[in-house]
Amino acid sequence: MDCFSSFLTQVKFSIKLIIFWLNERKFFEILMIMAEDWNDCASSNINMRETACKAKLADRITNAMFTLHTLTIVAYSIGILLADVDISEQSELPLLLKVELPVNINTKRMYKMLLTMQFVHLIMSGCGTGLLNALLLTLTLxxxxxxxxxxxxxxxxxxxxxxxxxxxxxNRIIRKHQRIINFSEYIEDLYTYIALVQFTSNTVLICSLGFLIVTAIGSPDATEHIVRSLLFYTVTNLEAFIFCYAGEYIKNKSKAIGNAAYNSAWYEMKPKNSRNLIFVILRAQKQLTLTVGKIMDLSLESFTSIMKASGSYLSVLLAMQ
Structure with a gap:
């Protein structure tokens, strides 16, 4: 089960990178809109302060996520890295990732080099996963x-x-609203199928990691297994929560635009100008959302669905044990 979890994590990261690469043009469009937003904010201290505040918050979250992913990889690897393995007496060497090697590992130096390469690979994969998640939060904020x-x-x-x-x-308000809509749609196009991969794989991962933790309790090497799996389990749950929270955040913010437009003093404006705001109110009724492969909306309710499904599968596995 541990090997399966590691394999599924690597496959998930590879698929997410491929999807991101296929939507490279959307990402460039997002960067262009962000640059325009920053240029527009230069003329207003309030706008600049609000945009900079979100950027600083995103920076703190990104640093925290990189730190957490690094600690997860270290906790997952530390037991094997520090183990004193006798190469001559081991029929199967303990590795961070189970692989079939084309050569025989017959010296301790070769074994340590292999472990180092696998550790670097895991660190890069973990940081890459954290980067994709942090990017989603940055764009959402x-x-x-x-x-x-x-x-x-x-x-x-x-x-x-x-x-x-x-x-x-x-007219400025209408153009701003349209730019926000375009920006949100680009985020949706960029991340919708990544969210689909995340949604399906994390359900299985949470279940399998939970199974490892539960079955490790009471075993002689329980501490080692729990330390290896607990942070991994936490990060997997956090990934699912980030995607669901991003969808909930955008939905609530877009709903607030319609309320703000309705609560404005549109009724005291000239009729031909107030009529323009009607389009903002009408468009805001269709809330901006992030979806899972264009199938369902990402929300906190979706996160509870993942947890419920994982818990159900875990119960089945424990019953079959």
Whole structure:
């Protein structure tokens, strides 16, 4: 089961990289929109402060995720790395990843080199997985910050004596809303099939890792098995939660735009300008979401579904043991 969990993790990461590579153009479009958002914020201290605040929060989360993934790999590998293995007396050498080698490992130096290469591979894979997850959170926080800026504009929208400036502000709000919609759709296109891979694989991983932890209790080497699996189990749950939280965050923020537009002083504006805000209100009724392969929305309810399914499968495995 431990070997299966490691294999599934590597396969999941490889598939996610391929999907990301196939959607490279979408990622470039996202970067262009982000650059435009930062340029627009330069003219307003409030907008710049809001955008910078989200960027700093994303930076802290990214550092925390890299640290957690690194600690997970270290905890998973430390027992084997520090073990004093006698090459001559071992029929099957303990490795971080079970592999079939084309050569015989007959010296301790070759064995240590192989372990080092596997450890570096695991670190890079773990950091790569953390990078993809951190990127999703960064993009989500950025678009959330832009939605907050739009809500601020709507709350400050008051009738102006100069009809031209009122029309300019209304058009600016509509363009901002459309840019937010485009940005969210690009995130959806970039991550929807990654979320599908994440959703299906994490259900199996949470189940298998939970099985390893439960069955290790009471065994002679329980501490070693639990230490190897516990952080791995935590990170797997965290990955699923990140995707589901991102979907819930965008959905709630987009809903707030419609409420802010409705609560603005649109009824005191010129009719031809207030009519433009109706389109914002109508479009905001269709909430922006992230989906799992265009099948279902990502939300905190989806996260509970993953946990329930994993718990059910774990019960079946324990009953079959």
């Amino acid at each position: 950025h678009v959330g910050g832009q939605m907050d800026i739009l809500r601020c504009w709507l709350s400050e929208l008051v009738p102006r004596k100069n009809e031209g400036s009122e029309a300019v502000m209304t």
